[in-house]
Amino acid sequence: DLTHRLLAFSRQTPLAPKVVDIHDTLESACALLQRLIGEDVDLCLVIGQNISNCEVDPAELENVIINLSNNARDAMPKGGRLTIEANEVMCDTQNKMVRAGELAEGEYVVVSVSDSGTGIEPDVLHRVTDPFFTTKDVGKGTGLGLSMAYGFAKQSNGHLSIYSELGEGTTVNIFLPAHADEVDEEILRRPEVDLEGSEKILLVEDDPALRVLACNMLEVLGYQVESTEDVEKGIALYHQHGDFDLLLTDMILPGGRNGRDLANDLQAINPRLKVMYMSGYTENALLHHGRLDEGVVLLQKPFRATDLSTMVRQVLDS
Ligand SMILES: Nc1ncnc2c1ncn2[C@@H]1O[C@H](COP(=O)(O)OP(=O)(O)OP(=O)(O)O)[C@@H](O)[C@H]1O
Ligand SMILES: [Mg+2]
Structure with a gap:
């Protein structure tokens, strides 16, 4: 049980x-x-x-x-x-x-x-x-x-x-x-940062529990969040709402295309779009074989709500 x-x-x-x-x-x-x-x-x-x-x-x-x-x-x-x-x-x-x-x-x-x-x-x-x-x-x-x-x-x-x-x-x-x-x-040793913001975030995560949690967390901090579960729906949401400041996406997504593909597609439309990845423990192993570009921001799951908010703020301010 x-x-x-x-x-x-x-x-x-x-x-x-x-x-x-x-x-x-x-x-x-x-x-x-x-x-x-x-x-x-x-x-x-x-x-x-x-x-x-x-x-x-x-x-x-x-x-x-x-x-x-x-x-x-x-x-x-x-x-x-x-x-x-x-x-x-x-x-x-x-x-x-x-x-x-x-x-x-x-x-x-x-x-x-x-x-x-x-x-x-x-x-x-x-x-x-x-x-x-x-x-x-x-x-x-x-x-x-x-x-x-x-x-x-x-x-x-x-x-x-x-x-x-x-x-x-x-x-x-x-x-x-x-x-x-x-x-x-x-x-x-945990830094104190102002975690609030009002930027627009596109959240793509296939785990519903994690998506709801991240979405709630970011919304209470003042962010405008649109969320969905895969690459195709993410692209559709982008076209529907536009001018997002940050793409926050799971690395491995259902449907054959991953978070990386999504980021590439969206950055081709908007080069100023910031990107932050979330990735599970087993997926990290895959990603460290040189497939992750320099400067890529990766939040490893499981994470604390405060780690998510801190990192989002840092990426937006970078
Ligand atoms: N504090 C509470 N007061 C009244 N009912 C509650 C409370 N906590 C839980 N419940 C009841 O238990 C159910 C299950 O709670 P649970 O947190 O597991 O799922 P949920 O809140 O329905 O959905 P999720 O948490 O996944 O968004 C709720 O739908 C609700 O009926
Ligand atoms: Mg609940």
Whole structure:
């Protein structure tokens, strides 16, 4: 069942765990959230003192927080409160999840995302983490947000639980094993840049979950984004909307032609168009055999939402 869930999350990316300070990770995710959730939702970040570090993939944790916040926003069309909380708890043999074999006994950092929204119908609650389960309109939701969050929690040796009351709201708890080690150094060195912009971006990515995530992220930062899934549709969108500032494209795309071909076609029309590629882990291996020109900007998947925004800003400013 777990393998199914993980495979269904089409990126199939291995996690790259690092020892992170949950406080810092949540703060950096929250810096982007207020815009994502809009003015009618109050964002509240509550982090207990002296929370242990965790060994998780920070990019995935950030993506999970963004997905859960998207759900919270959708559940509060008239506004409300989004609370992101981190606490440390001891789960001993008395704990329900430990007794059910869902969680090993031990110390956990619990990251909770709560909203004051519609709540979830009790008879669908057990299905919401299933891949592709969605109650949203076609084109609105892929049904992968919670399944990805669940997969992340399990791969991080933790667990995900949901508490919801109709008309009151929902809390999603992510249990992550507490870790005694110091934070990995590379995590500490992250540049502060102004990430906002208003440029026009053409986004071509065939993975729907990643496309929605990147699109949301860039839109909340103020960019105008048009997105689609392959080279032909990308070219059509370009002709339809024109004057894009940046092409952000996956390197490997369905339909025989790749991101490189798309960039060549569009730069023939507009030589000033900037290009940035995204590429998965296995694809990178292919690309390093001298096939990548100098000056090509490549963002390696999986990436943190903040890495995407930082790199987009840098490419546009270059
Ligand atoms: N905070 C919430 N409040 C109310 N319902 C929720 C909440 N989070 C999830 N749900 C319900 O669970 C379903 C599945 O959520 P999930 O995040 O997996 O997919 P989605 O939001 O529909 O689509 P996607 O996240 O891929 O855009 C949602 O369609 C919604 O019915
Ligand atoms: Mg969702």
